[in-house]
Amino acid sequence: MDERELRRAFGAAFDASRPSAGAADRAFARVAEDEMRPYGTGRRLAGAAAVALALLVVATLLIARGALSAPRSTPAGLPAPPAAADRGWVGAAGVPLRNQPPPSLAAALNDRVVLAGLSGSGQLELTTDGGTTWTALHGPVGGPLFDLQWVDNDTALVSTDAGLYRFQRSTSGWTRMSSRNDLVRLDFADAVSGVAVTAAGDVVETQDGGRTLTTRDVGLHPVTWIQWVSNTRAWAAGPQGIAATRDGGATWSRQLSFHAPPGQAGQVTRAQVGFRDEANGFALFDFVSGPAVGFVVYHTADGGATWTPEGCTCAGGAPPDWLRGGAAAALPWAPQHSDLVVTGPSSASLVSNDVPMGTATICSTADSGRDWTCAAAPYEGGGPASIAQRGQLWWMVGRLGASGLLLATSPDAGATWTIRRP
Amino acid sequence: MVTATTTAELLERSVAGDRVAFERLFRPLYDDAFRLAAAMLSDASLAEDAVQEALFNAWRKLHTFRTGEDVRPWFLTIVANQCRSLRRARWWSVQRVAEVVAPSRHDPGSADRLDLEAALARLPRRARLLLVLRYYLDMSFEDIGAVVGASPTAVKSSTHRALVKLRSEWAPEVTD
Numbered sequence: 380m381d382e383r384e385l386r387r388a389f390g391a392a393f394d395a396s397r398p399s400a401g402a403a404d405r406a407f408a409r410v411a412e413d414e415m416r417p418y419g420t421g422r423r424l425a426g427a428a429a430v431a432l433a434l435l436v437v438a439t440l441l442i443a444r445g446a447l448s449a450p451r452s453t454p455a456g457l458p459a460p461p462a463a464a465d466r467g468w469v470g471a472a473g474v475p476l477r478n479q480p481p482p483s484l485a486a487a488l489n490d491r492v493v494l495a496g497l498s499g500s501g502q503l504e505l506t507t508d509g510g511t512t513w514t515a516l517h518g519p520v521g522g523p524l525f526d527l528q529w530v531d532n533d534t535a536l537v538s539t540d541a542g543l544y545r546f547q548r549s550t551s552g553w554t555r556m557s558s559r560n561d562l563v564r565l566d567f568a569d570a571v572s573g574v575a576v577t578a579a580g581d582v583v584e585t586q587d588g589g590r591t592l593t594t595r596d597v598g599l600h601p602v603t604w605i606q607w608v609s610n611t612r613a614w615a616a617g618p619q620g621i622a623a624t625r626d627g628g629a630t631w632s633r634q635l636s637f638h639a640p641p642g643q644a645g646q647v648t649r650a651q652v653g654f655r656d657e658a659n660g661f662a663l664f665d666f667v668s669g670p671a672v673g674f675v676v677y678h679t680a681d682g683g684a685t686w687t688p689e690g691c692t693c694a695g696g697a698p699p700d701w702l703r704g705g706a707a708a709a710l711p712w713a714p715q716h717s718d719l720v721v722t723g724p725s726s727a728s729l730v731s732n733d734v735p736m737g738t739a740t741i742c743s744t745a746d747s748g749r750d751w752t753c754a755a756a757p758y759e760g761g762g763p764a765s766i767a768q769r770g771q772l773w774w775m776v777g778r779l780g781a782s783g784l785l786l787a788t789s790p791d792a793g794a795t796w797t798i799r800r801p
Numbered sequence: 802m803v804t805a806t807t808t809a810e811l812l813e814r815s816v817a818g819d820r821v822a823f824e825r826l827f828r829p830l831y832d833d834a835f836r837l838a839a840a841m842l843s844d845a846s847l848a849e850d851a852v853q854e855a856l857f858n859a860w861r862k863l864h865t866f867r868t869g870e871d872v873r874p875w876f877l878t879i880v881a882n883q884c885r886s887l888r889r890a891r892w893w894s895v896q897r898v899a900e901v902v903a904p905s906r907h908d909p910g911s912a913d914r915l916d917l918e919a920a921l922a923r924l925p926r927r928a929r930l931l932l933v934l935r936y937y938l939d940m941s942f943e944d945i946g947a948v949v950g951a952s953p954t955a956v957k958s959s960t961h962r963a964l965v966k967l968r969s970e971w972a973p974e975v976t977d
Contacts, residue, residue, distance in 0.1 A: 380968075382936070386936050386939065388917055389840070389917070389936045389937040392840075392917045393836065393839055393840045396839040398835050398845065398849050402849045402853075403831045406831070406852060406857075407820075407823075407828065409853060409856070410820055410856055410857055410860045411820045411824075530922075531918070531919060531922035531923075532919070533922070534919065534922065549916065549919060569926070570923045571924070571925055571926075572926075586925075588923075610885055
């Protein structure tokens with residue numbers, strides 16, 4: 380294929396993509412609405428000097444507080460990270476660290492193409508027609524699943540107990556990218572670069588699709604969740620709190636640190652963050668104290684400069700006041716819940732799973748977690764479910780007795796559901 | 802077509818805060834900017850967002866533009882950087898999705914198109930950018946160098962390596 384043919388191929392691949400009507404007008408309208416004028420030379424120099432001085436003052440203050448630099452060694456008081464070879468789920472002091480995968484997984488590429496699976500059995504299925512038909516995926520992956528993520532319109536990464544695999548939808552082919560069998564959460568920007576959280580709470584990074592994984596210090600350990608919203612901004616969450624980066628991971632700073640009172644029974648076992656953009660996000664913290672379990676939802680509207688506890692399942696002393704803060708007891712209690720799915724700057728949903736009762740409740744908030752509206756999930760006798768959302772369609776994946784995968788879709792943000800299988 | 806003389810005038814007026822002049826200067830670049838963003842992000846909606854943000858950034862940074870240089874590569878640099886930032890936007894990673902191609906572009910009969918997109922997506926970002934600028938936007942090595950901050954010679958060499966890599970990832974059907 381010569382260069383002329385190559386150019387034709389590029390044109391054929393991308394020319395069909397067009398901006399929507401009025402897109403250019405909207406773009407320039409935004410410029411027209413900008414209240415700031417571009418600076419002239421004199422104002423530019425003065426402005427730059429003022430900004431530089433302000434930054435110097437702020438930096439000096441932050442350095443004095445020890446907040447700017449990522450810690451180079453384990454801060455006093457925190458447990459030493461587990462050995463890299465330890466793939467166990469156990470955290471500090473023998474309390475189980477809930478850094479394990481959820482029971483069910485869903486990854487929606489668009490409203491038609493979805494991967495769904497059960498982490499325990501490793502059952503994995505693919506639909507390309509919006510859930511009408513499903514194809515069981517077989518290959519080298521036969522054991523437990525940990526995470527699924529589409530990294531482009533043809534490629535999904537599947538983290539399993541047998542390693543990290545790349546699945547190509549066009550060829551139905553599998554490629555083993557890494558023998559690491561402890562990658563419980565994936566956050567890849569594309570098929571080549573990304574990060575993962577390990578079972579031991581480490582953060583690893585790759586620039587070659589997962590073949591090489593390098594541990595990164597994010598100023599927090601253990602980590603149970605990490606999320607990037609841009610090339611420069613990311614948040615990592617764990618039982619100790621939340622850390623964030625503004626410079627692509629070069630430095631990390633703590634945004635939220637938990638200080639349990641002496642003699643506090645129980646501990647935070649898992650944390651999750653979910654950001655809609657660089658400003659608005661949620662965090663979810665699980666707390667376990669003996670038989671008592673509970674979780675608290677926090678929210679930020681300023682990129683994590685301030686985190687406010689908004690809602691919780693609060694019963695039997697879990698979570699304790701130092702974690703709960705002023706959160707309202709607005710969520711129904713259940714021993715398990717799915718990952719939080721952030722659907723807007725102030726809105727999110729999750730599935731509360733009352734496993735012993737075999738019931739599930741879908742709860743949604745539209746006011747940053749303060750108030751929740753809950754409705755019964757569209758099945759009975761089912762196991763823990765998870766939800767995923769992309770575009771107009773919501774997807775629910777769960778385990779339904781001997782029937783295996785339960786899959787349902789909702790076109791109206793969870794108000795109504797259609798069971799797709801069984 | 803905006804002549805060199807009027808470009809200088811439009812630029813001067815834009816820097817002074819004339820939004821009409823700014824639009825006259827950059828409106829002709831919108832289509833190329835969208836094509837670049839669409840090829841880098843494989844998503845028309847995201848591409849719109851990237852170009853809109855890039856235009857806003859160009860408006861705010863116009864005072865840094867060096868008079869006498871070509872505004873097109875300067876602006877496409879801003880677009881490319883905005884794409885890079887957006888590509889890491891993982892707010893939906895909680896829902897386990899990726900940047901997607903608009904469904905309407907999925908022609909079941911065009912396996913080659915899908916293969917090329919998939920092959921491009923597997924390349925490092927810089928390689929993808931070089932190939933898109935060269936073979937989709939038809940830019941010269943000089944102009945590409947202005948976008949990526951490298952000499953034309955270096956760009957030519959890097960583009961060749963990227964092309965070799967692309968060909969190893971992509972095997973279009975050969976029709977007689």
